[in-house]
Amino acid sequence: xxxxxxxxxxxxxxxxxxxxxxxxxxxxxxxxxxxxxxxxxxxxxxxxxxxxxxxxxxxxxxxxxxxxxxxxxxxxxxxxxxxxxxxxxxxxxxxxxxxxxxxxxxxxxxxxxxxxxxxxxxxxxxxxxxxxxxxxxxxxxxxxxxxxxxxxxxxxxxxxxxxxxxxxxxxxxxxxxxxxxxxxxxxxxxxxxxxxxxxxxxxxxxxxxxxxxxxxxxxxxxxxxxxxxxxxxxxxxxxxxxxxxxxxxxxxxxxxxxxxxxxxxxxxxxxxxxxxxxxxxxxxxxxxxxxxxxxxxxxxxxxxxxxxxxxxxxxxxxxxxxxxxxxxxxxxxxxxxxxxxxxxxxxxxxxxxxxxxxxxxxxxxxxxxxxxxxxxxxxxxxxxxxxxxxxxxxxxxxxxxxxxxxxxxxxxxxxxxxxxxxxxxxxxxxxxxxxxxxxxxxxxxxxxxxxxxxxxxxxxxxxxx
Amino acid sequence: xxxxxxxxxxxxxxxxxxxxxxxxxxxxxxxxxxxxxxxxxxxxxxxxxxxxxxxxxxxxxxxxxxxxxxxxxxxxxxxxxxxxxxxxxxxxxxxxxxxxxxxxxxxxxxxxxxxxxxxxxxxxxxxxxxxxxxxxxxxxxxxxxxxxxxxxxxxxxxxxxxxxxxxxxxxxxxxxxxxxxxxxxxxxxxxxxxxxxxxxxxxxxxxxxxxxxxxxxxxxxxxxxxxxxxxxxxxxxxxxxxxxxxxxxxxxxxxxxxxxxxxxxxxxxxxxxxxxxxxxxxxxxxxxxxxxxxxxxxxxxxxxxxxxxxxxxxxxxxxxxxxxxxxxxxxxxxxxxxxxxxxxxxxxxxxxxxxxxxxxxxxxxxxxxxxxxxxxxxxxxxxxxxxxxxxxxxxxxxxxxxxxxxxxxxxxxxxxxxxxxxxxxxxxxxxxxxxxxxxxxxxxxxxxxxxxxxxxxxxxxxxxx
Numbered sequence: 001x002x003x004x005x006x007x008x009x010x011x012x013x014x015x016x017x018x019x020x021x022x023x024x025x026x027x028x029x030x031x032x033x034x035x036x037x038x039x040x041x042x043x044x045x046x047x048x049x050x051x052x053x054x055x056x057x058x059x060x061x062x063x064x065x066x067x068x069x070x071x072x073x074x075x076x077x078x079x080x081x082x083x084x085x086x087x088x089x090x091x092x093x094x095x096x097x098x099x100x101x102x103x104x105x106x107x108x109x110x111x112x113x114x115x116x117x118x119x120x121x122x123x124x125x126x127x128x129x130x131x132x133x134x135x136x137x138x139x140x141x142x143x144x145x146x147x148x149x150x151x152x153x154x155x156x157x158x159x160x161x162x163x164x165x166x167x168x169x170x171x172x173x174x175x176x177x178x179x180x181x182x183x184x185x186x187x188x189x190x191x192x193x194x195x196x197x198x199x200x201x202x203x204x205x206x207x208x209x210x211x212x213x214x215x216x217x218x219x220x221x222x223x224x225x226x227x228x229x230x231x232x233x234x235x236x237x238x239x240x241x242x243x244x245x246x247x248x249x250x251x252x253x254x255x256x257x258x259x260x261x262x263x264x265x266x267x268x269x270x271x272x273x274x275x276x277x278x279x280x281x282x283x284x285x286x287x288x289x290x291x292x293x294x295x296x297x298x299x300x301x302x303x304x305x306x307x308x309x310x311x312x313x314x315x316x317x318x319x320x321x322x323x324x325x326x327x328x329x330x331x332x333x334x335x336x337x338x339x340x341x342x343x344x345x346x347x348x349x350x351x352x353x354x355x356x357x358x359x360x361x362x363x364x365x366x367x368x369x370x371x372x373x374x375x376x377x378x379x380x381x382x383x384x385x386x387x388x389x390x391x392x393x394x395x396x397x398x399x400x401x402x403x404x405x406x407x408x409x410x411x412x413x414x415x416x417x418x419x420x421x422x423x424x425x426x427x428x429x430x431x432x433x434x435x436x437x438x439x440x441x442x443x444x445x446x447x448x449x450x451x452x453x454x455x456x457x458x459x460x461x462x463x464x465x
Numbered sequence: 466x467x468x469x470x471x472x473x474x475x476x477x478x479x480x481x482x483x484x485x486x487x488x489x490x491x492x493x494x495x496x497x498x499x500x501x502x503x504x505x506x507x508x509x510x511x512x513x514x515x516x517x518x519x520x521x522x523x524x525x526x527x528x529x530x531x532x533x534x535x536x537x538x539x540x541x542x543x544x545x546x547x548x549x550x551x552x553x554x555x556x557x558x559x560x561x562x563x564x565x566x567x568x569x570x571x572x573x574x575x576x577x578x579x580x581x582x583x584x585x586x587x588x589x590x591x592x593x594x595x596x597x598x599x600x601x602x603x604x605x606x607x608x609x610x611x612x613x614x615x616x617x618x619x620x621x622x623x624x625x626x627x628x629x630x631x632x633x634x635x636x637x638x639x640x641x642x643x644x645x646x647x648x649x650x651x652x653x654x655x656x657x658x659x660x661x662x663x664x665x666x667x668x669x670x671x672x673x674x675x676x677x678x679x680x681x682x683x684x685x686x687x688x689x690x691x692x693x694x695x696x697x698x699x700x701x702x703x704x705x706x707x708x709x710x711x712x713x714x715x716x717x718x719x720x721x722x723x724x725x726x727x728x729x730x731x732x733x734x735x736x737x738x739x740x741x742x743x744x745x746x747x748x749x750x751x752x753x754x755x756x757x758x759x760x761x762x763x764x765x766x767x768x769x770x771x772x773x774x775x776x777x778x779x780x781x782x783x784x785x786x787x788x789x790x791x792x793x794x795x796x797x798x799x800x801x802x803x804x805x806x807x808x809x810x811x812x813x814x815x816x817x818x819x820x821x822x823x824x825x826x827x828x829x830x831x832x833x834x835x836x837x838x839x840x841x842x843x844x845x846x847x848x849x850x851x852x853x854x855x856x857x858x859x860x861x862x863x864x865x866x867x868x869x870x871x872x873x874x875x876x877x878x879x880x881x882x883x884x885x886x887x888x889x890x891x892x893x894x895x896x897x898x899x900x901x902x903x904x905x906x907x908x909x910x911x912x913x914x915x916x917x918x919x920x921x922x923x924x925x926x927x928x929x930x
Contacts, residue, residue, distance in 0.1 A: 003627060007709040007870065011678075027709040027869065029676060047629070047678040071867050105709075106834055106867040132863045135675035141629075144677070148630045155617075162468060164512070164606075165613045166896050170635070170661070170685055170699055171647075173910035174918075182636075182649050183914055183922070184661065187689050188903050191926050192911035196635070196649065196661075202908075203897065210600035211494060212609070213476075213512040220635055220685070224652050234635055244472040244492040244570075369571060394908040398597045402536050402571040404492065405472065431631050432668065438653050443667075443859040445638035446657035449648055453639075455927075457648070461656050462925040 003048065007073060013049020015092050019078040024097065026051070027105065029136065030070045031116065042066065044074060044097075045116075047141055052087070052096040054079075064104050069112050069136075075101040129441040131432055143429050146265070147417045151218055153264035154238055157257050163216040163240065168203035170196060170220070175391050182224045182233075190458040196222040199410050202395045204241040205329065205367060208406040209398045216240040218413070232414070232426065233438050237362070241408030247350050247366055250407055251275070251306055254354060254364075257411075258304060266300075266420065273304040273354070281307050291358030299422045305355050309333065312349035313380060321382050326351055328377055328388075329395075330365040331407075337373065344380045354411070361416055364409030371399055468513065472538060478514020480557050484543040489562065491516070492570065494601065495535045496581065507531065509539065509562075510581075512606055517552070517561040529569050534577050534601075540566040594906040596897055608894050611730070612882045616683055618729035619703055622722050628681040628705065633668035635661060635685070640856050647689045647698075655923040661687040664875050667860045669706040670794065670832060673871040674863045681705040683878070697879070697891065698903050702827070706873030712815050712831055715872055716740070716771055719819060719829075722876075723769060731885065733767065738819070740771040756823030764887045770820050774798065777814035778845060786847050791816055793842055793853075794860075795830040796872075802838065809845045815872070826881055829874030836864055 003011045008027045015024065031045035040055040040063075053074055055063055066072070076097040087093030114122035114130050118139040121127070127134045134140060158165065174181050174195035181195040197203075199221045207215045219239040225231065238257075242250055255273050262268045274292065281288050288310070292303035312332050313322040322344045324330060332340065336347040350366035368374045374396070378388055389396060414426040427433035434440050454460065468476045473492045480489065496510035505520040505528075518539055520528055531537070541562040552558030579587035579595050583604040586592070592599045599605060623630070639646050639660035646660040662668075664686045672680045684704040690696065703722075707715055720738050727733045739757065746753050753775070757768035777797050778787040787809045789795060797805065801812040815831035833839045839861070843853055854861060879891040892898035899905050919925065 005707070005709050005714045006711040029867075045676070047676055048627075069867055071869055105869060108865065108867045109836065110865045112866060130866075132671045132675045133866060135672070135677070141676065144631055145629055148624075151630070152620075152624065155620075159613075159617065162513075164610055165616070166609055167685070167701060169897050169905070170687065171899075171910065173905075173908040173912055174914050181918075182659075183918070184647050184649055184911075186903060186911040188691070189911050191913065191928050193914045194647075194911045206597045206907075207600070207896070210597045211510070211512055211606065212600070220632070222635065226653070236632060242470070244470050246471040249470045371574065400573065400575045401577060401595075401598060402494075402534055402573045404536055404570060431672070432634050434636075438651060440634070440638075442671075443638040445636065446649075446651040446654050446659045447638055448656065449639050449658045453646075453648070458927050460925045460927040462920075462923050463656050 011048040012044050012046045012051040013091065015051050015078060015095055015097070017080065017094050020080050020095060022078050023075065023100075024078055025073065025075045026097070027071070027073045029116075030066055030068055030072060033066065033068065040066070041096075044072065045136075045138070049091055050138075051092040052081075052090075054096055054098050055102070056098065059098055059100055060102065062102075064102055065107075066102075067107070069116060070107045071105040073103040073105055074099050125435070125441060128427075128433065128435055131442045135431065143417075143421060144431060146421060147413075147429050149265050150261055150417050150420065151413065153261045154257060155218065156264075157260040158216040158238075158240070161214070161253070163214040164207075164212050165217055166207060166212065166215055168197070168200040168207075168217060168219070172197045172203070173394070180223050180225050182222050185457045185459055187457050198223050199237065200239050201327070201410075202392065204239060204408060205395055205406065206398055208241055208243045209401065209403045211243075211404075213243045214241075215408075219410075221410075232430065232433055235426075236413040238411040238413060239408070240411075241406060243404040243406045245366075245405065245407055247308065247352055247364075247407065250364055250366075250409060251308075251352060251354075254362075254409060254411070255304075255306075258354075261416075262302065262420075268300070268302065270302065270304060273306050275306040275308060277309040278307055278311070278348075279309070287358075288353070289355045289358050289360050293357055301357075302419075303357055306352055307355060308352040309348045310351040310353070311345065312336075312347045312351070312377075313344045315345065322380050324377075324381055325349065326363065326365050328381060328383065328392075329367045329374075331368045331373070332377070337376075340376050340380055350407070352409075354409070356416070356419055359415060359419060362409050362411035364407060366405070366407035369399070369403040369405055371396075374399070476513040477509050477511045477516040478556065480516050480543060480560055480562070482545065482559050485545050485560060487543050488540065488565075489543055490538065490540045491562070492538050493536070494581075495531055495533055495537060498531065498533065505531070509537065510601075510603070514556055515603075516557040517546075517555075519561055519563050520567070521563065524563055524565055525567065527567075529567055530572075531567075532572070534581060535572045536570040538568040538570055539564050590900070590906060593892075593898065593900055596907045600896065608882075608886060609896060611886060612878075612894050614730050615726055615882050615885065616878065618726045619722060620683065621729075622725040623681040623703075623705070626679070626718070628679040629672075629677050630682055631672060631677065631680055633662070633665040633672075633682060633684070637662045637668070638859070645689050647687050650922045650924055652922050663688050664702065665704050666792070666875075667857065669704060669873060670860055670871065671863055673706055673708045673832075674866070674868045676708075676869075678708045679706075680873075684875075686875075697895065697898055700891075701878040703876040703878060704873070705876075706871060708869040708871045710831075710870065710872055712773065712817055712829075712872065715829055715831075715874060716773075716817060716819075719827075719874060719876070720769075720771075723819075726881075727767065727885075731765075733765070735767065735769060738769040738771050740773060742774040743772055743776070743813075744774070746772050752823075753818070754820045754823050754825050758822055761822075766822075767884075768822055771817055772820060773817040774813045775816040775818070776810065777801075777812045777816070777842075778809045780810065787845050789842075789846055790814065791828065791830055793846060793848070793857075794832045794839070796833045796838070797842070802841075805841050805845055817874075819874070819876070821881070821884055824880060824884060827874050827876035829872060831870070831872035834864070834868040834870055836861075839864070 028044040028046040031043040171194035493511040496508040636659035
């Protein structure tokens, strides 16, 4: 594959000894400048790497002003570096370019406020405000391309296993009392709103009722919640649903998915994931997210495990009622259905979490496909039929036309990529993240909108309450 | 790859003569029923195809009630069909399954309101309302999997050409007077709003300033406009941007992309795309979207072309001012810069559209990377600096730190997939589309939200104006 364009013959990072004596034209950013008498050494940077350029007045008619981050087009000759001057840390370190022509493509008009240097990280706020500069750092470019590799290897595994990738809507039905739904006023239908999906949950269950058999999506999910370091208003998940499966089928598949990703991206062979019940995990580790690493300092140790058989309900003492632990479509374990009415606290669900190094990566369940069982569960949580229909009407309606056994998971992508790279903060692996107030200091969103637009949408601000 | 699960050994569509004498267990939907005396023939359907099942009371203890769309688990023996009874139209048509055990997984509680039959299409409204049934039709399943193939082959081409796939935000900055922006009130920042992206335009230009060199995304774009048959509030585009390129570099790449997709998905070798200027196209075809097919009845004829060199500005007679044809970051052709002040109507832009069979699939341009030229263009359209900064501040700000030459395109995916399948209506290739009032009759969105939620968001409805 060629990276040639009308302005360049090659890219910086691809050059090596094979190119010696060739004339090349490169375009890139001035990454560093060192002067030795009349001769100047530059490192020219593009996404593909750095290469050393020699500016020797002997070979150049005019040398324009050159400063850090100037964007230059340089024509020159690839030469072998003198013995002892090679740079073994650089893939291009055995060669250098003797510049013959230099053209300035663009130069900064303002002082660069943060250093484009992986060894010197700016403050969090500066990094977010000047994200377009922070992303110039080779480390951040690596994070983006690493993220792409993880997602591509996952997609390959899903596709090889006959999963259908379906784009579910971003404008969906708001759920009444849907705390944490972002909503979108409809101009064409005044007084009505769309919601942004917290996950494609209802739509993927619909797809199983449609006979899609195996669905996945690299899905964007949006949740209006107070932020923490590992939360963003938007996150990405590998969203999957399978028909005619048991919990073990899903767990086996997902374990294979992670094994494939780690082998492809890090060349690491993951061992079989230990499987613990919720009860075992709480007894042995006092947590339902056990960290099973032997050496927590080893950045290459990835200890996955499964935690299964969570209680189906939890008791809300304030409201004096049972609530679903996951959501009301989760199936109880078959052998516990008999306790539904007499002892809801005893009922375990067909629920399972996948945990990596003490962090929950995703959670899944087998769904109820039987309307009578669904009504029993609704009774336990004190949900009336009308209320259920108001909330989930279209899914309950779809179930009336028959449904296969099905279940699935949502697997966090941001956290997975961050952990694979050794970060706790998912913002290291997101191109344009937000701060803890859900603001983006780069584009300054959220921001005010015109009165005219509010009028068109038939809404008013109501700030004084 | 195995499609086995805990409930089935095989899927319907994969069975053929190789399986003769094997015992299989299948799960699927009853697609059709034919009785011949005591023997009943079923077609059992799953996503992978149909297979004929024979119910002979001789081989079965109990035959449960069976009607169309019942979901059954059937254990049986694969047998060769008798000579003369083969069905050559079915991949499984040389065999049939002699049922030995039948279990009912699920049965419809209501009359199925639309037929699951590709030969009998329901009305548009019924198809949208009962989309979960409409999607059961083999034809619709084919459309979804065809769409996936198109997207995967495109992604393969982008990835092979070193494009970085970056997820840009779904919550972005609203543009003042941003007609057609969907907006999202921020609960954490009362009185402020996010917008949903009409396209990742500003963010992909930012990524070029960040040195990403080649970016793409299978991007979801949202636009609040009055709908037509080929428009939806949400659409998907192959969004791309490249650095250090001319218009020809982009056109060559995109032409290669379409050639790759058509070869991979339809095994069609596309011919080189004719390239016309806007002037030539208008003169010769009286349109800027010429349909160059020789035979418009031939479903396998795909006539692509490029139309280039559109005027940079159009004159708004009502407001008596020049407006950008594309957007204000589009670069004028170099040789026309000199007319910017004296004769804006004469200035052609570095603009190009790709057209298939008379339909515009996408549009692209080389962007301005030079702040002085940008100011000149802003002057022509009468945009003051403050206004420009209010609208596009973060991009103009980023340009201050230097920018490579760059340009890109947005290529409609829904329309491409529809045209490849011979449809005009993009709703044939979207899982959950909306009607012309932006409503989804299946989930009944948009819909009202609670007063409580409006209060939390600090907005009020204002319906009486």
